[in-house]
Amino acid sequence: MRRRGGKGLRANSLWRLVPYLRPYRTRLIVMFVVALASIGSTIAIPLMTKAVIDGPVRHKDEHGLWVLGASAILLGIAEAALWMLRRWLVKLASTGVETDIRKQMHARLQVLPMSFHGSWQSGQLLSRIMNDLGMMRRFIGFGAVMLILNLIQVVVVTIMLLAMYWPLGIVVLISIGPVVAANLHYERQFTKASRAAQDQTGNVATQVEEAALGIRVIKSFGREDYSFERFDEQARTLRDIQLRKVKIMSRFWTLLEVIPTATLVIVLALGAHAVGDGSITLGTLVAFITFMLNLVWPIASLGFLLSMLQETVTAADRVGEIFDAPREIVSGQRDVPITSGRLEFRDAGFRFPDSEEWALRHLDLVVEPGETVALVGATGSGKSVLTGLVSRLQDVSEGAVLIDDVDVRELPLPVVRKVVATAFEDPTLFSMSVRENLTLGHPDATDAEIDRAIDVAQAGFVRDLPFGLETRIGEQGMSLSGGQRQRLSLARAVLAEPRILVLDDTLSALDVHTEALVEQALRSVLAEATGIVVAHRASTVLLADKVALLERGTISHVGSHTELLATVPEYRYLLAADDEIDDAEHDETWLSDDERDALDEGVLVGMPTERSADRRREDNCEGSR
Numbered sequence: 044m045r046r047r048g049g050k051g052l053r054a055n056s057l058w059r060l061v062p063y064l065r066p067y068r069t070r071l072i073v074m075f076v077v078a079l080a081s082i083g084s085t086i087a088i089p090l091m092t093k094a095v096i097d098g099p100v101r102h103k104d105e106h107g108l109w110v111l112g113a114s115a116i117l118l119g120i121a122e123a124a125l126w127m128l129r130r131w132l133v134k135l136a137s138t139g140v141e142t143d144i145r146k147q148m149h150a151r152l153q154v155l156p157m158s159f160h161g162s163w164q165s166g167q168l169l170s171r172i173m174n175d176l177g178m179m180r181r182f183i184g185f186g187a188v189m190l191i192l193n194l195i196q197v198v199v200v201t202i203m204l205l206a207m208y209w210p211l212g213i214v215v216l217i218s219i220g221p222v223v224a225a226n227l228h229y230e231r232q233f234t235k236a237s238r239a240a241q242d243q244t245g246n247v248a249t250q251v252e253e254a255a256l257g258i259r260v261i262k263s264f265g266r267e268d269y270s271f272e273r274f275d276e277q278a279r280t281l282r283d284i285q286l287r288k289v290k291i292m293s294r295f296w297t298l299l300e301v302i303p304t305a306t307l308v309i310v311l312a313l314g315a316h317a318v319g320d321g322s323i324t325l326g327t328l329v330a331f332i333t334f335m336l337n338l339v340w341p342i343a344s345l346g347f348l349l350s351m352l353q354e355t356v357t358a359a360d361r362v363g364e365i366f367d368a369p370r371e372i373v374s375g376q377r378d379v380p381i382t383s384g385r386l387e388f389r390d391a392g393f394r395f396p397d398s399e400e401w402a403l404r405h406l407d408l409v410v411e412p413g414e415t416v417a418l419v420g421a422t423g424s425g426k427s428v429l430t431g432l433v434s435r436l437q438d439v440s441e442g443a444v445l446i447d448d449v450d451v452r453e454l455p456l457p458v459v460r461k462v463v464a465t466a467f468e469d470p471t472l473f474s475m476s477v478r479e480n481l482t483l484g485h486p487d488a489t490d491a492e493i494d495r496a497i498d499v500a501q502a503g504f505v506r507d508l509p510f511g512l513e514t515r516i517g518e519q520g521m522s523l524s525g526g527q528r529q530r531l532s533l534a535r536a537v538l539a540e541p542r543i544l545v546l547d548d549t550l551s552a553l554d555v556h557t558e559a560l561v562e563q564a565l566r567s568v569l570a571e572a573t574g575i576v577v578a579h580r581a582s583t584v585l586l587a588d589k590v591a592l593l594e595r596g597t598i599s600h601v602g603s604h605t606e607l608l609a610t611v612p613e614y615r616y617l618l619a620a621d622d623e624i625d626d627a628e629h630d631e632t633w634l635s636d637d638e639r640d641a642l643d644e645g646v647l648v649g650m651p652t653e654r655s656a657d658r659r660r661e662d663n664c665e666g667s668r
């Protein structure tokens with residue numbers, strides 16, 4: 044799996060946030076008014092100081108001192124209260140924006156095609172939906188507000204300083220130049236490092252996720268050390284990138300600390316001289332210095348805030364990449380009712396996006412309503428890909444898949460997904476109750492319907508769970524056995540009462556007896572629906588009315604099981620039991636050694652021979668037919 048490369052910084056990434064701020068605009072406007080008032084009081088305090096020193100202190104006016112002193116205290120209290128109010132208002136808005144974007148992002152991930160999910164590591168998605176959005180919230184709630192307020196404060200205070208005593212004001216103004224220069228100098232390096240850090244965070248998340256999900260494999264091979272080393276490597280890389288970031292920042296911040304302090308020293312010296320000259324009063328100098336001290340934090344924090352801005356642009360960019368990923372599978376507009384569920388592949392072909400080779404080509408197959416087709420083919424021959432075309436997990440690259448003579452791409456997606464239900468070969472369950480897992484495709488199923496689906500899938504074991512249907516099953520149904528998960532997944536598909544039921548090798552983990560019971564019950568379900576059953580065993584094939592043999596990406600033969608068995612050696616090769624092959628070799632009517640070798644070449648070329656481990660039970664089922 045790989046991560047799609049970044050498309051580079053887009054300055055408009057942040058502008059895309061604006062629509063999300065809209066619902067909170069009243070709150071944000073009130074917040075800004077409050078913030079401006081609090082800046083006003085911050086600025087008023089030095090002016091009061093000046094008035095106190097040049098007035099009551101100088102003239103030894105005790106009454107005036109009390110009045111002005113009390114007002115200064117009130118002003119201080121008002122300033123603190125305004126700050127608190129501002130923080131509260133902005134936090135409400137920023138957490139709201141974060142939640143809104145997160146919800147949309149989740150919705151987006153649900154509609155993105157399988158090819159997107161195949162090429163993105165889930166850790167990258169996780170880190171974007173958690174860390175990057177968190178970064179954006181912190182910026183909206185703190186960084187952006189402080190950046191704007193600090194800039195206003197710097198501008199207003201500088202103007203005040205110039206107005207108070209312009210020669211000193213000029214000194215302060217000049218000192219702002221190097222700050223801007225330093226900013227421009229470090230910005231590019233920092234942006235690069237922060238993108239690398241955020242991407243690497245995604246890689247670390249992927250490692251953690253894989254280690255947790257694959258813990259059984261890791262433990263059983265005793266490779267905990269190896270797993271740790273892989274994690275350690277990623278974690279170290281992240282640390283190195285973080286250190287690089289810190290290095291850049293520390294140089295930058297040093298400059299930002301040094302410049303205002305040096306300016307203060309100069310202003311003090313020149314100011315003392317001016318007071319001696321009588322050009323300014325002592326009160327003015329004290330006010331000047333207090334103003335300057337007010338400038339130190341806004342200027343010094345500018346670096347921090349600008350780096351935060353950079354990180355947020357990076358974060359917004361990373362989030363934007365998900366929103367910008369093409370949907371590919373878009374809903375059609377022809378809302379015609381699907382009544383019978385006739386399924387047709389018309390010269391359908393499929394190629395994976397990055398591949399030159401056709402996975403499937405020139406597929407022609409019709410499944411009439413109520414009919415069931417067994418799909419047989421060697422492992423890796425494209426059976427799962429074919430079934431995915433029906434529910435539009437992927438779209439055909441050429442030709443068409445039609446339901447009731449309507450191209451599936453013209454039907455609205457919700458209709459397709461309602462008409463088609465699939466039980467996948469890898470039965471994924473979610474960390475929720477059994478009932479919620481079962482009713483995923485039919486949320487308002489009645490208890491009777493649920494009971495029937497459970498019976499069809501022979502999943503009665505769920506009734507014996509500690510809390511029955513309300514038992515929460517662990518992450519991915521880990522607390523259940525493979526066969527139990529398969530049966531729940533089958534019950535889930537059956538419960539959806541689809542017109543078209545697709546079973547992708549859903550019975551592979553069941554024992555012979557359970558499989559026979561499931562098959563018996565499935566017959567009634569399949570009689571009412573159009574069925575595609577992927578089969579590796581003769582017993583499953585017998586569920587179907589006809590069989591389609593998938594070879595080299597196309598359907599080479601269609602016919603009844605007995606017909607194909609009698610006339611198509613490749614079919615016999617795939618479905619006949621190993622012991623039968625051995626027996627057959629003895630009575631020499633089956634195939635010669637040369638013919639066997641040719642089939643090995645032809646049918647299993649380049650494919651793992653897992654099937655040979657699978658004991659098939661054709662005799663059994665022939666008997667039960």
Ligand SMILES: Nc1ncnc2c1ncn2[C@@H]1O[C@H](COP(=O)(O)OP(=O)(O)OP(=O)(O)O)[C@@H](O)[C@H]1O
Pocket residue numbers: 161395398402420421422423424425426427428429468548
């Ligand atoms: N995302 C993908 N990108 C590229 N090739 C893929 C992808 N997924 C599957 N393939 C390839 O497509 C081919 C068909 O895969 P598919 O899963 O349909 O096989 P299958 O017939 O279902 O096999 P099995 O019986 O083992 O389930 C395989 O060769 C596989 O390597």
Ligand SMILES: [Mg+2]
Pocket residue numbers: 426427428468547548
């Ligand atoms: Mg498969």
